[in-house]
Amino acid sequence: MFLDSLAMIALAYIFGFLYYGLYRNISARVHGRFGPSLAQSFFDSIKLFLKENSTNFGWMFYAGPIIMMIGAITTLLFIPYLNGSEHLVGLSQYGNLILVLYLMVLEPLGNAMGIGSNGNPFGVMGITRGLTRLIGLELPFYIAAIGLMIANHSADIGVIMTNQSEGYNAFTHPLLFIGAFISFLGFMGKSPFDVVGAPQEVYSGPATEFSGKFFAIALSQSAIFSFAKLLLMVNLFLGGAQSLVELVAKTFVLFLVAVLVGNVYARFTTAQSVEFLVRVPTGIALVGLLFV
Amino acid sequence: MPENTQEGFIDQQKVLDNEEYSIKNTQSIIQKAVDWFRARSMFVLAYGTGCGAIEMPPIFTSRYDIERLGVVGVATPRQADILIVSGYCSYKTLKRVIRSYEQMNEPKYVIGLGSCTINGGMYWDSYNTIKKLDEYLPVDMYINGCMPRPEALIEGFVKLQDNIRNAKSEAGYIQYRENNAFYRANQEKIFGKNTTPTFEENFAGMNQ
Amino acid sequence: MIEFLKKHYEIVEKAPRLYKLQIESDKLVEILSSVSINSNFITLSQIACTDWIEDEVFALNYILTTKERDKNLMVEVRISRVHCSLPTLLNLYPQAQVMERDLHEMYGINFRGNDTLYDFALENWNEIPPLRREFDTLAYVNEHFDFRIGREDNKDVKAEVKRRKAQAKESKDGK
Numbered sequence: 040m041f042l043d044s045l046a047m048i049a050l051a052y053i054f055g056f057l058y059y060g061l062y063r064n065i066s067a068r069v070h071g072r073f074g075p076s077l078a079q080s081f082f083d084s085i086k087l088f089l090k091e092n093s094t095n096f097g098w099m100f101y102a103g104p105i106i107m108m109i110g111a112i113t114t115l116l117f118i119p120y121l122n123g124s125e126h127l128v129g130l131s132q133y134g135n136l137i138l139v140l141y142l143m144v145l146e147p148l149g150n151a152m153g154i155g156s157n158g159n160p161f162g163v164m165g166i167t168r169g170l171t172r173l174i175g176l177e178l179p180f181y182i183a184a185i186g187l188m189i190a191n192h193s194a195d196i197g198v199i200m201t202n203q204s205e206g207y208n209a210f211t212h213p214l215l216f217i218g219a220f221i222s223f224l225g226f227m228g229k230s231p232f233d234v235v236g237a238p239q240e241v242y243s244g245p246a247t248e249f250s251g252k253f254f255a256i257a258l259s260q261s262a263i264f265s266f267a268k269l270l271l272m273v274n275l276f277l278g279g280a281q282s283l284v285e286l287v288a289k290t291f292v293l294f295l296v297a298v299l300v301g302n303v304y305a306r307f308t309t310a311q312s313v314e315f316l317v318r319v320p321t322g323i324a325l326v327g328l329l330f331v
Numbered sequence: 332m333p334e335n336t337q338e339g340f341i342d343q344q345k346v347l348d349n350e351e352y353s354i355k356n357t358q359s360i361i362q363k364a365v366d367w368f369r370a371r372s373m374f375v376l377a378y379g380t381g382c383g384a385i386e387m388p389p390i391f392t393s394r395y396d397i398e399r400l401g402v403v404g405v406a407t408p409r410q411a412d413i414l415i416v417s418g419y420c421s422y423k424t425l426k427r428v429i430r431s432y433e434q435m436n437e438p439k440y441v442i443g444l445g446s447c448t449i450n451g452g453m454y455w456d457s458y459n460t461i462k463k464l465d466e467y468l469p470v471d472m473y474i475n476g477c478m479p480r481p482e483a484l485i486e487g488f489v490k491l492q493d494n495i496r497n498a499k500s501e502a503g504y505i506q507y508r509e510n511n512a513f514y515r516a517n518q519e520k521i522f523g524k525n526t527t528p529t530f531e532e533n534f535a536g537m538n539q
Numbered sequence: 540m541i542e543f544l545k546k547h548y549e550i551v552e553k554a555p556r557l558y559k560l561q562i563e564s565d566k567l568v569e570i571l572s573s574v575s576i577n578s579n580f581i582t583l584s585q586i587a588c589t590d591w592i593e594d595e596v597f598a599l600n601y602i603l604t605t606k607e608r609d610k611n612l613m614v615e616v617r618i619s620r621v622h623c624s625l626p627t628l629l630n631l632y633p634q635a636q637v638m639e640r641d642l643h644e645m646y647g648i649n650f651r652g653n654d655t656l657y658d659f660a661l662e663n664w665n666e667i668p669p670l671r672r673e674f675d676t677l678a679y680v681n682e683h684f685d686f687r688i689g690r691e692d693n694k695d696v697k698a699e700v701k702r703r704k705a706q707a708k709e710s711k712d713g714k
């Protein structure tokens with residue numbers, strides 16, 4: 040199981056960074072540029088690991104990125120990669136959807152803890168925005184998850200995944216899917232919901248004070264975490280995957296939609312995004328819940 | 332070689348450009364890999380001090396697209412590797428530039444953009460702008476021109492990457508650390524007592 | 540509007556839509572407040588200062604603009620270069636704060652009642668204010684900075700440019 044978990048983390052790390060490289064490439068193409076090489080994010084993170092760290096804000100500050108990393112990894116370990124396979128399952132037989140939803144909140148909380156102890160105003164602004172937005176993001180996602188749990192009479196991700204052999208949940212429960220998908224776009228942190236690190240407003244947002252190795256940890260955790268979120272969406276709504284190739288194809292489609300949406304839409308303000316998230320996707324998901 | 336004349340200056344330049352005379356540090360394989368990664372990924376803190384700053388934004392646009400070389404802009408000195416000082420520096424600006432530079436984490440490099448950073452440029456007789464940036468900060472790459480085109484800036488980046496990758500010259504931050512007294516003295520000459528805190532003062536603050 | 544002002548003050552028309560009024564420095568606040576109440580020259584767009592070192596005076600031009608931005612009125616005050624001091628206009632025009640601070644820094648003029656006259660763009664400046672004409676910029680620069688080698692070719696190129704232009708013209712005419 041240990042090797043299994045390690046493989047899961049490594050795969051998520053690789054795919055997360057590849058997807059991030061793809062994100063930069065695709066947005067470059069949208070802008071009419073060539074964009075960096077696909078592995079650019081790898082280079083960035085390795086270079087950051089090689090940089091020295093000259094700031095000191097006490098241990099709480101350093102604990103922040105580490106807690107974020109733990110949050111990302113534990114979330115990942117409780118989500119099975121493949122449908123009905125014995126490999127790449129991690130700890131998923133011991134946990135369920137509720138635990139995963141709970142662990143997903145660990146990342147912003149760890150972030151808040153790190154930022155709170157450095158006192159950088161932009162970081163505090165960014166994290167305040169992030170936590171406000173989180174309210175809006177969680178509502179539709181929770182409702183969609185509850186809907187799925189009711190429909191499947193189970194909170195086990197594996198069961199939800201295997202029950203989709205007749206038809207994907209995305210088609211049998213379309214309203215739940217739309218609600219959860221909009222919320223997922225927000226979780227990916229791309230526009231129109233990128234209020235947290237909005238460069239024109241709060242500079243780097245929560246990452247303002249992170250430097251060197253800790254910034255590298257924050258980057259890696261965001262790569263792992265985005266892959267975990269993609270995985271969760273695929274498992275819940277797109278029927279999981281029988282093989283790694285299928286998994287890559289499905290996550291890539293989801294990812295592509297997120298990137299393209301992010302490139303087309305301008306940023307909401309914090310208040311607007313919360314209002315939008317509470318109204319539209321939550322409403323859709325609630326109606327979907329009635330149909331379940 | 333006559334040193335203090337135009338001809339002498341040009342001769343010196345030729346020597347520097349010559350492959351035979353350029354410094355070649357021996358790199359171990361690990362060091363080579365490390366340098367390769369450092370050259371491949373550069374985070375830029377663009378400090379728009381003077382009019383030359385207007386030539387910096389275009390390099391990020393579709394036409395010049397510096398991102399393909401691995402160069403991206405960041406908003407905070409904590410994450411930056413490269414500080415671009417674009418143009419003339421008045422005393423007041425220079426103080427902020429030095430503060431930003433000292434907040435950056437090693438390894439860090441400085442690019443001086445425009446004639447003003449090299450010898451004062453068209454502000455050579457101004458009472459309030461510095462004439463040689465490298466007296467106050469270690470400059471790794473000068474790009475001359477008033478103002479330099481974005482292409483020149485890109486070439487500067489490429490050359491700097493080459494320097495880093497092959498360890499062609501001693502990086503500026505090492506000089507800044509080792510000859511700190513020299514730079515401090517020059518800074519204090521124009522700022523008087525109101526200079527930025529020294530390394531010792533910085534460390535004293537850290538332990539509290 | 541301008542007719543009303545013309546009735547009370549000696550206003551000279553310098554150019555179309557540009558008027559000038561010369562006053563004593565002790566009547567500055569009084570006259571400017573009456574102008575801003577009785578006419579529509581309501582904005583102070585800048586304070587320009589000229590150093591007439593030969594006459595031992597600073598000439599300050601308060602440039603007022605109408606609400607419609609179509610006419611300008613220059614109110615000129617002349618003060619001695621030695622004890623240069625003027626009342627502040629902060630109460631009339633809040634934007635005067637920055638302008639006065641700038642003038643104080645560049646010319647050393649004291650504005651009574653403006654308590655923000657500390658360092659502005661020049662930090663730690665210990666010499667005489669740099670825009671006064673007795674300040675020798677070149678001497679200051681030569682004393683405080685050493686130049687990089689290569690600056691010596693900074694020669695007067697006017698004669699050379701003239702010669703080349705003449706040459707080009709000749710060759711053109713020759714063809």
Ligand code: SF4
Pocket residue numbers: 381382383384417418419444445446447448452453454476477478479
């Ligand atoms: S070199 Fe020229 S463009 Fe650049 S700051 Fe100086 S005067 Fe401006």
